[in-house]
Amino acid sequence: MHVHRFERLWFGVSLVLIVAFIGTIIYGAVGPGIAMVDDSGGTVEPSVIADGNYEQTNNFREPGVYDTEDGVEVYVIARQYFFQPGTTEPIRVPAGEPISFHVTSPDVTHGFNLAGTNVNTMVIPGQVAEFSVTFEETGEHGIVCHEYCGSGHHTMEGQVVVVE
Numbered sequence: 180m181h182v183h184r185f186e187r188l189w190f191g192v193s194l195v196l197i198v199a200f201i202g203t204i205i206y207g208a209v210g211p212g213i214a215m216v217d218d219s220g221g222t223v224e225p226s227v228i229a230d231g232n233y234e235q236t237n238n239f240r241e242p243g244v245y246d247t248e249d250g251v252e253v254y255v256i257a258r259q260y261f262f263q264p265g266t267t268e269p270i271r272v273p274a275g276e277p278i279s280f281h282v283t284s285p286d287v288t289h290g291f292n293l294a295g296t297n298v299n300t301m302v303i304p305g306q307v308a309e310f311s312v313t314f315e316e317t318g319e320h321g322i323v324c325h326e327y328c329g330s331g332h333h334t335m336e337g338q339v340v341v342v343e
């Protein structure tokens with residue numbers, strides 16, 4: 180059977196593309212740096228946080244940095260239009276050890292992206308986004324909300340300060 184030269188070329192090109200696309204999916208699934216919001220973080224009742232009635236919400240009662248025997252745990256509430264903590268006061272964490280973040284939202288979907296790192300997650304109301312990150316160096320990282328969340332979306336930012 181004779182296959183035209185250009186036809187063969189296009190077969191080749193589309194094969195390369197298919198392999199590349201599958202490669203990006205595999206990279207996303209097993210590679211470094213990409214974590215999906217899943218069920219492991221558990222859920223909280225968004226209205227409970229929204230009401231300022233934190234009693235039922237465990238550590239989101241007082242969001243902040245906790246130094247526990249299991250390591251440093253950071254509880255953050257992302258809301259229209261600030262991170263608590265993060266915006267009015269930076270989140271201070273030590274360098275060189277794993278930091279576990281737990282982030283949730285009482286109102287709408289937000290984003291939590293740490294500039295200069297591969298930390299990037301959606302923050303869905305009622306769902307707790309969890310991830311662990313180790314900062315090798317001291318310094319500052321901006322927190323950016325990268326999901327449109329309302330009229331103040333563009334002002335929603337914060338800061339993580341990595342100290343010795």
Ligand code: CUA
Nearest residue numbers: 324326328332
């Ligand atoms: Cu919060 Cu955009």
